[in-house]
Amino acid sequence: MKNSFFSRFAPKESKFFPLLKQLSEVVCTASDLLVESLQYDTTEKRTDYYKQIKALERKGDKLTCLIFDELETTFITPFDREDIHALASKMDDVIDGINSCAKRITIYNPHLISDSGKELSRLIQQEAMCISKAMDELETFRRKPGILHGYCNKLHDIENQADDVYEFFIKKLFEEETDCIELVKVKEIMHGLEETTDAAEHVGKVLKNLIIKYA
Amino acid sequence: MKNSFFSRFAPKESKFFPLLKQLSEVVCTASDLLVESLQYDTTEKRTDYYKQIKALERKGDKLTCLIFDELETTFITPFDREDIHALASKMDDVIDGINSCAKRITIYNPHLISDSGKELSRLIQQEAMCISKAMDELETFRRKPGILHGYCNKLHDIENQADDVYEFFIKKLFEEETDCIELVKVKEIMHGLEETTDAAEHVGKVLKNLIIKYA
Amino acid sequence: MKNSFFSRFAPKESKFFPLLKQLSEVVCTASDLLVESLQYDTTEKRTDYYKQIKALERKGDKLTCLIFDELETTFITPFDREDIHALASKMDDVIDGINSCAKRITIYNPHLISDSGKELSRLIQQEAMCISKAMDELETFRRKPGILHGYCNKLHDIENQADDVYEFFIKKLFEEETDCIELVKVKEIMHGLEETTDAAEHVGKVLKNLIIKYA
Numbered sequence: 001m002k003n004s005f006f007s008r009f010a011p012k013e014s015k016f017f018p019l020l021k022q023l024s025e026v027v028c029t030a031s032d033l034l035v036e037s038l039q040y041d042t043t044e045k046r047t048d049y050y051k052q053i054k055a056l057e058r059k060g061d062k063l064t065c066l067i068f069d070e071l072e073t074t075f076i077t078p079f080d081r082e083d084i085h086a087l088a089s090k091m092d093d094v095i096d097g098i099n100s101c102a103k104r105i106t107i108y109n110p111h112l113i114s115d116s117g118k119e120l121s122r123l124i125q126q127e128a129m130c131i132s133k134a135m136d137e138l139e140t141f142r143r144k145p146g147i148l149h150g151y152c153n154k155l156h157d158i159e160n161q162a163d164d165v166y167e168f169f170i171k172k173l174f175e176e177e178t179d180c181i182e183l184v185k186v187k188e189i190m191h192g193l194e195e196t197t198d199a200a201e202h203v204g205k206v207l208k209n210l211i212i213k214y215a
Numbered sequence: 216m217k218n219s220f221f222s223r224f225a226p227k228e229s230k231f232f233p234l235l236k237q238l239s240e241v242v243c244t245a246s247d248l249l250v251e252s253l254q255y256d257t258t259e260k261r262t263d264y265y266k267q268i269k270a271l272e273r274k275g276d277k278l279t280c281l282i283f284d285e286l287e288t289t290f291i292t293p294f295d296r297e298d299i300h301a302l303a304s305k306m307d308d309v310i311d312g313i314n315s316c317a318k319r320i321t322i323y324n325p326h327l328i329s330d331s332g333k334e335l336s337r338l339i340q341q342e343a344m345c346i347s348k349a350m351d352e353l354e355t356f357r358r359k360p361g362i363l364h365g366y367c368n369k370l371h372d373i374e375n376q377a378d379d380v381y382e383f384f385i386k387k388l389f390e391e392e393t394d395c396i397e398l399v400k401v402k403e404i405m406h407g408l409e410e411t412t413d414a415a416e417h418v419g420k421v422l423k424n425l426i427i428k429y430a
Numbered sequence: 431m432k433n434s435f436f437s438r439f440a441p442k443e444s445k446f447f448p449l450l451k452q453l454s455e456v457v458c459t460a461s462d463l464l465v466e467s468l469q470y471d472t473t474e475k476r477t478d479y480y481k482q483i484k485a486l487e488r489k490g491d492k493l494t495c496l497i498f499d500e501l502e503t504t505f506i507t508p509f510d511r512e513d514i515h516a517l518a519s520k521m522d523d524v525i526d527g528i529n530s531c532a533k534r535i536t537i538y539n540p541h542l543i544s545d546s547g548k549e550l551s552r553l554i555q556q557e558a559m560c561i562s563k564a565m566d567e568l569e570t571f572r573r574k575p576g577i578l579h580g581y582c583n584k585l586h587d588i589e590n591q592a593d594d595v596y597e598f599f600i601k602k603l604f605e606e607e608t609d610c611i612e613l614v615k616v617k618e619i620m621h622g623l624e625e626t627t628d629a630a631e632h633v634g635k636v637l638k639n640l641i642i643k644y645a
Contacts, residue, residue, distance in 0.1 A: 065638075072643050107600045170322045180395035180610035184617075187399075213287050385537045395610035402614070423495075428502050 015070065016077060016084055017138050023063045023091050024132040027200075030056045030098040031128035035121045037102060038113045050106040057099035064092040078138075083210055090203045091131065097196030098124065104192050108185040116169035117186075120193035123162045127200035130154050134207055145215035148207060155204030162197035166190060231292060231299055232353055234282050238306045239347040241275045242415075245313045246343035250336045252317060253328045265321040268314050275310035279303050293353075298425055305418045306346065312411030313339065319407050323400040331384035332401075335408035338377045342415035345369050349422055360430035363422060370419030377412035381405060445500065446507065446514055447568055453493045453521050454562040457630075460486045460528040461558035465551045467532060468543045480536040483529050490525035494518050508568075513640055520633045521561065527626030528554065534622050538615040546599035547616075550623035553592045557630035560584050564637055575645035578637060585634030592627035596620060 030053055037049035067088040071081050078084075101121075105113070134151040141148040169190060177183040245268055252264035282303040286296050293299075316336075320328070349366040356363040384405060392398040460483055467479035497518040501511050508514075531551075535543070564581040571578040599620060607613040 068639065069642050072639070103597070107597050108604050109601065167318070167322050171324065174323050174396070174400065177396075180399070181604070181607075181613060183396060184399060184610070184614060185604065209283065209287070212284050382533065382537050386539065389538050389611070389615065392611075395614070398611060399614060424498065424502070427499050 014078075015074075016067070017135070019063065019067050019070070020084070020087060020091075020138065021132070021135040023060060023067070023088060024128075024135045026056055026060045026063065027091055027094050027098075028125075028128045028132050030060070030095050031121070031125040034098050034101060035118075035125050037105070038118050038121050041112060043106075043109055046102075046106045046109065050102040053099050053102040057095050060092050060095035064088045079210065079214065083206070083213070086206045086209075087203070090199070090206050093199040094124075094128070094131070094196060094203065097192065097199045101189065101192040101196060104189045108189060110182060110185040110189065113189075114169065114186070116165050117190060117193060119165050120162055120190070120197065123158050123165070124193065124196050124200060127155055127158050127197060130158070131200065131203050134203075138210075141211065142214050145211045148215075149211055152204040152208045152211070155201050159197050159201035162194060166194040229293075230285065230289075231282070232350075234278065234285070235299070235302060235306075235353065236347070236350040238275060238278045238282070238303060239343075239350045241271055241278065242306055242309050242313075243340075243343045243347050245271045245275070245310050246336070246340040249313050249316060250333075250340050252320070253333050253336050256327060258321075258324055261317075261321045261324065265317040268317040272310055272314035275307050279307040294425065294429065298421070298428070301421045302418070302425075305414070305421050308414040309339075309343070309346070309411060309418065312407065312414045316404065316407040316411060319404045323404060325397060325400040325404065328404075329384065329401070331380050332405060332408060334380050335377055335405070335412065338373050338380070339408065339411050339415060342370055342373050342412060345373070346415065346418050349418075353425075356426065357429050360426045363430075364426060367419040367423045367426070370416050374412050374416035377409060381409040444508075445504075446497070447565070449493065449497050449500070450514070450517060450521075450568065451562070451565040453490060453497070453518060454558075454565045456486055456490045456493065457521055457524050457528075458555075458558045458562050460490070460525050461551070461555040464528050464531060465548075465555050467535070468548050468551050471542060473536075473539055476532075476536045476539065480532040483532040487525050487529035490522050494522040509640065509644065513636070513643070516636045516639075517633070520629070520636050523629040524554075524558070524561070524626060524633065527622065527629045531619065531622040531626060534619045538619060540612060540615040540619065543619075544599065544616070546595050547620060547623060549595050550592055550620070550627065553588050553595070554623065554626050554630060557585055557588050557627060560588070561630065561633050564633075568640075571641065572645050575641045578645075579641060582634040582638045582641070585631050589627050589631035589634075592624060596624040 033049055033053050033056070037046065037053075040046065040049070068085065071077065071084055130151045134148055137148040137151070170187065173183060173186060173190075177186070248264055248268050248271070252261065252268075255261065255264070283300065286292065286299060345366045349363055352363040352366070385402065388398060388401060388405075392401070463479055463483050463486070467476065467483075470476065470479070498515065501507065501514055560581045564578055567578040567581070600617065603613060603616060603620075607616070
């Protein structure tokens with residue numbers, strides 16, 4: 001379970017970059033599946049996609065745990081431990097959010113997913129791509145922080161867009177929907193999607209903090 | 216983005232007190248607007264107040280970020296970094312809570328805000344004033360912690376009062392309201408208000424911790 | 431409020447184990463009361479159990495605060511401060527979760543608690559017992575981590591079981607329940623129960639982290 005005494009001193013910091021990149025790829029794949037799943041309205045398809053996303057959520061959990069373990073047993077890390085910890089755990093939160101959306105869609109099983117719901121899922125996908133590209137900058141942003149800074153701003157903008165989509169939709173839903181049970185289903189699913197766009201922006205906040213500290 | 220090498224050593228700790236005070240004033244202004252907004256029941260007025268509160272929420276975000284940046288780049292801080300961090304982020308949580316309440320009122324747009332809802336907003340306002348006054352004690356509480364301790368106790372008492380108001384109201388709501396959609400709206404708004412009184416009490420817990428550590 | 435200068439150096443680390451054990455016993459008693467309370471469907475009984483659980487929640491709060499205070503004023507701790515902090519605060523989260531369930535049952539006052547709800551409460555009780563037994567291992571797991579590891583795995587398994595119970599039930603609820611207000615009540619209570627099983631698993635994650643760091 002624990003590295004041997006000497007292996008702790010070996011230069012291992014380089015392993016954190018590929019691990020974080022790998023985790024960001026799980027975020028991407030999960031968001032792709034979410035976007036795809038919203039094209040289908042049958043119970044079977046929804047259940048099937050949820051299973052796939054749940055498998056990714058477990059993969060993300062294991063990767064995050066592995067990163068935490070490595071943090072405990074590595075002497076020299078490329079950034080402060082707490083920064084790597086925050087980066088991994090915030091990416092894991094995005095995957096958890098996507099999983100929670102897929103779960104709600106499956107267990108509430110609403111008649112339809114609205115266009116606004118589909119739009120939110122595509123915004124999550126765009127954020128996931130941003131995060132994944134940002135991971136490629138981790139090794140070099142100290143010298144040229146501009147690119148990473150750009151991804152942070154983009155994450156912030158996408159989240160603002162998502163806020164508008166969400167608020168506009170919910171307002172209309174509460175004005176027009178007369179079937180209360182359907183309203184509850186849709187409200188909870190849309191709220192889950194909106195919270196996931198928030199979670200993705202939090203990754204951007206951690207990245208911005210890295211720039212302040214190290215660039 | 217980063218302070219110069221020498222400026223990091225300059226005695227800058229004193230800047231944290233005015234920044235924290237400033238943040239507490241945003242909490243106060245936001246709570247004042249919330250109380251005021253609940254006197255109106257039209258969509259227009261609600262939307263208008265939400266915009267004003269949202270602007271404050273962004274101001275609070277920026278101030279909190281500024282405090283975090285200063286923490287990263289200042290060598291000597293008046294308390295442990297983590298304590299200033301906790302104080303700022305918990306105050307920011309209160310502003311976020313108020314913003315979330317205003318948002319829910321705007322997008323759910325219920326017929327009326329109950330007297331209990333108005334009462335909760337006034338309790339949030341009282342908590343905000345407590346927090347703001349507590350910030351004036353930060354420089355001196357090591358010598359005379361009694362006043363700060365008093366504010367902590369008051370925050371705790373107000374939160375208990377809010378709990379009672381909330382529970383009594385929700386119990387009655389679920390017994391009497393027959394319009395399910397209206398029930399969902401009101402339940403979510405009241406829950407947001409109650410969570411905001413909790414968030415304000417959390418500031419009190421951070422302050423109590425400061426007394427234990429430093430007084 | 432503060433220990434004297436010399437008393438801080440006295441070997442006091444041993445006090446953390448009994449305090450953590452005591453907190454785990456509050457988790458157990460609260461979960462026992464929750465299981466018991468679900469056998470009754472009257473408003474009076476529900477209110478009565480909620481009062482008892484609320485008293486335990488306050489007891490848990492005080493114990494957690496005491497542990498935090500001791501952490502601030504003790505020089506030598508058996509594990510890193512942050513680990514003891516995490517352990518106490520995650521156990522406190524379980525008690526808060528149980529309290530929130532009892533509160534929801536009392537203020538929403540649904541007609542019946544389903545068999546699935548009762549099952550979830552028994553799973554919380556099993557998790558509580560696991561946590562309490564795990565506390566007995568804290569002094570010795572460095573030499574033989576197997577037993578503690580077993581409790582972590584058990585917590586993980588129980589949480590997975592709870593997920594299945596919850597998802598299966600909610601799916602059926604949204605298919606079959608036609609009374610929207612009753613649906614909202616039951617959904618929120620079941621969600622509270624499921625979140626509490628999650629909170630208990632988080633204690634397991636903290637324990638697993640201890641094994642990685644120290645065993």
